[in-house]
Structures are given as structure tokens and as C-alpha cells.
Amino acid sequence: MKFFSVFTVLAASAAAAFGQTIELGFPQNGANFHPNQEVTVQVVQPHSMASCIQVGIALAINPCQNGACVEPATALGDVLYAGPWTPTNQGSGQFFQNFTVTLPSYLEKGEALFTLTHLCLLGGAPFPFLEFRNATVNIV
Template structure:
């Protein structure tokens, strides 16, 4: 029984240390027009976890009747999918910028912008998938 509690605690600590990516831009409340080019910033914060990068996806989806879809179930329109190789930009830390275009067919109103990240985490690597979101406005 004690082993079970230790295992659950270890998984919780691992998940805390494994926060390996942040969405620098866009942020909640930012406004975008359909067809607009946007520079998205993916940030790699300081982390104690060893992570072999696999890649990221950037996507946007309409929020219908004030309810945004769960990114774990559907990402919406994929704006970028590929490698992620953040570089050090002193004093800003490690990040990479991506220029994407907001789809022209998005409806006016709230939308969810999602950064999806996949890496192989730990000394005996296991797949680690995480999402970072910003609720933005299509105007």
C-alpha cells in the first residue's frame, strides 16, 4: 500500500517538473483578424526534466456559444506541425517564433489557440504530451 502512495506522489512530482513549454504569444484576450499573419512564440522554460524534442503543433478553433473545444479531443485548424528547436536569446531565454496565418473562414468571436508539444521525457524516455492554450478573439 505504501508503494502505491509513493508511486502516485512520484508521478505528480514528475508532471510538475515536466512542464517543458509555454505559450509566449498569443495571450488570453488578444484580437486577430481572419487572414492576419501572426508571430507565435513558443518558450522553453528552465526545467529539471530531460526532454528529447519530437515536435509541436499550432492550431486554432472556434468557440461555439462561449464553449471552447478540448484540445485533447480536437485541435481545429492546424497552422503549423513540425520540429521545435528553441534557441537561446539572452536575456529572454530559450524560445522559437513561428509565423502563421489566421484562417479566413473563422467566425467572429472567441477562439482557442493551442500549442501542442510532444517530447520523450526522462532517463528511460516515455512520451509526454502537453497543451498550452490562449482564448483569443476573432474580430
């Protein structure tokens, strides 16, 4: 049990030291979408010193209820994409990949949480690293 606690603290510290390994380039907070709309999502991998073996990503949208959005670690909502990603360098030192997804036709008007979930194996002696990036969007 003590080993697990020490490992957990070390893993969290390493993740904080390496910093963010992905960004949600689009959508951003406040973006407006319609039900059944095709959206081009941009996933960005900034230049990083961290060694990260990519496992995959998931893109999802989850309507908020009465102004309260569910934390992605609890529920992602409707999964729009789940699978590998292979970002490419666009000359700026940042790597990214675009994904075209279709929002569900039954989304109700109001706020929704758009979530990018990323799993990689981080570090020289890899450990699983799970992270979320969110944007609060409007369904109009």
C-alpha cells in the same frame, strides 16, 4: 494490467515533478486577431532540470461555439503548423522560437482557442509526454 496502471501513475507523477516544459509566449488570453491575419507565435521553453528530447509541436486554432471551447485533447481545430521546433537561447536562460502562421480566412467573429501542442520524450528512461498550452483569443 497492473503494470500499466503503475506505469501511468509513475509517468503522471514524474511529469508533475518536472513541471511545465513549454509555454505559449504569444498569443496570450484576450489577444485580438482578424481572419487571414499573419500572426507571430512565440513558443518558450523555460529553464528546466528535466531531460526532454523534442519530438515536435503543433499550433492550431479552434473557434468556440456559444462560449464553449472544445478541449484540445478532443479536437485541435485548424492546424496552422505541425513539425519540429528548435528553440534558441536568447541570453535570458530561456529558449524560444517564433513561428509565423496565417489564420484561416473563413474564421467567424467571436472567441477561439489557440493551442500549442507539444510532444517530447521526458526523463532519463524516456516516456512520451504530451502537453497543451492554450490562449482564448478573439476573432474581430
